[in-house]
Amino acid sequence: MNSLLIYNGKLIGTTGILADAYLYAEDGVICDIGAGKPMHMDEEAVLINAEGLYISPGFIDMHVHGGGGHDFMDGTVEAFLGVAETHIRYGTTALSPTTLTSTIEALFQTLDAYKAAKEINTKGAQFIGVHLEGPYFAMSQKGAQDPKYIRHPNPEEYEKILAYSDDIVRWSAAPELPGAIAFGKYVRSKGKILALAHTDAVYEEVQVGFDNGYTLATHFYSAMSGITRRNAYRYAGAVEAGYLIDEMDLEIIADGIHVPSPLLRLVFKIKGVDRIALITDAMRAAGMPAGESILGGKQDGTRVIVEDGVAKLMDRSAFAGSVATADRLVRTMMQEGRVSLIDAVCMITATPARIMGLDTKGCLEVGKDADITLFDDDICVAATIVSGEVRYRRDDLNLG
Template sequence: MRNEAWTHYYLVNGRVLTPHRMIAPGGLAIKDGRIHEVFSMKDCQIPEGANIIDVRNSLIIPGIIDLHLHGGGGADLMDGSAASIRKIAQTHAQGGSTGILPATLTNSLEDIKKALDTFSSEQEKTVDGARLLGVHLEGPYFSYEQRGAQDPRYLKNPDPEEYLELLERYPFIKRVSAAPELPGALDLGRELRKRNILASIGHTDAVYDEVVAAVEAGYSHITHLYSGMSGVRRVNCYRVAGAIEAGLLLDELTVEVIADGKHLPGSLLKLIYKCKGAERIALCSDALSAAGMPEGNYFLGSDESGQEIVVEDGVAWLPDRSAFAGSVVTGTQLLKTMVELAEVPLSEAVKMATITPARILNVDDSLGSLDPGKYADITVLRDDFTVVYTIVGGKIVYSS
């Protein structure tokens, strides 16, 4: 079903998950790209001849916001091509995501600029896919010891001349991940806070006190908690907490988890939920180009300068199988993992995939919940978490 010509229509006979309750049977009125009304079917008065989509008891939730991914459908942001950006947006819309924040990788400054230049020309164009919320600069300011799949050839300390140029030239950079223990990283955090850009702690070997200093400098988020991250260690025989424990303990920090059912077992997902709660956890895919593709050999980054990866058993690996390289899931699969593996209530899982990431990215005034006046970014799904419709700005961009 396509609704390009509809400026006013109704979703009816669904189970509507609002910030306050489930309305079943219920529906939404969508007008001029925004949510106009949320209603119970018992009380609604739909005009005769109105445009109606009957979702047949499907679940209607706010559009899923994925604040950390690299690609999908065989494409990667680092390809530096308009076609790749469109393919990523379409692939994640098929998975139920309505808003995405694609990430760069640790690479040469030349290749990072190429990717950002291309994104700059594509961001405002109409795309039949997920809304492009900006870019996440992931790297190159990372710890060598916790680099994971980040290319070690390009790791470096934060360079003010370099990052100030990027932040000035590309105002759509909405998030930067860095290891706060590196020389210059605290100054980077202060600069990001001044510009209202999300400063995130990632690929870090920091100890607890270094994370506290980072929070004081402006860092407020943890990149893929547990992945590429220090934990408890011994220093002169004494145990010292790491970035993982700091992320769990400090209320000032929000965290994200790769909820693919591979990176973290159910026990750790339960622990994170118990420590942080749905208001401080964002679900993310960290999806690579192989998301939505068959298993096999792919690249992390562009085919020209990226690293080889292997997709087996539903996850991406480095070729030597020494570490995961990222995930291959999208959208509603994140909800499925949290509900079935972590045994989190559906309403709480939805918060972690919608309003919490919206709040972390400072877009919750217009996205993240089914409130009248917000953009009509909506995910409609079945009980088995398969997608029925993905709606962005009132337009159906995917229909099963």
């Protein structure tokens, strides 16, 4: 039996923070939580003296493309492991590898690499299924997606893709495209999460999409229509639809750049903690120095420049994915979004767990997975634990 005891910390619960707390886990599952002197000090367990650090549920990043110089579209096991081992250092215990618009051959190569990597990923953040971003997008909202691969939904193609891999858990597309509703119904019939993204839809088109399964807004505000005019008439766009449809979930890149401070405050004020998931949308330059990088696969990706804390197209005409890490999201949401620590943590733990259907993750309770992140008042990560196993720890963290 493998066991873990963390003590002398501040445990973040769903409604409050438990001081002088301990957490005990066996075989990757939380067995006991309490305050004061731990009951399990004499047992053969890995001991971590938190020394006043926060004991938090592990961060869940449901939309990430890369990090540490790797991108999932590299299509290699090395890339998958490299991304997972990069984000573990910043508190992410679980992540959903996300693709870009590409050829179907490149997509299948990436899906094959995922299948192989998930079996040997013992050092990084846990993989929780693949998110397909594209290729069914509005060309006018392509953002940094490569336009030569953007197209309308084709039943022969998307049925083939979903038949190819059981690892796909989510697909993002523009609901207003010809064939997008039939596509959405098919995706939902296979039990996958369906999200709207890179869309020029007006409110009425989003509502139809929502009624047919498009219940999540991918990187809200980014590559998404707002109020527009058509033939002199004013229409609400996808952003306004995200606010008006109460049951729609939103994910936001809370780096303070993709969604600046006033909009972070606005989205939280309207949607609240239970409908917002914080995501990095990180590309390969996350965790790397500023300078030139590549969005997408190394062989045919798009050259970008990383500056001012964000990746941009070389002509600076659009952002090209973020270089954020999960700790930065929590820190930024607190400082610029002006939310509490509990709420910021909830938006990167409990809310994404609920959206992704991860019943055993997202909070620290008896019977849940022992996915845990330890951090200080500045949200600097000291340790990241996956299923009770310490996969990252800062050198000064006291074991024993």
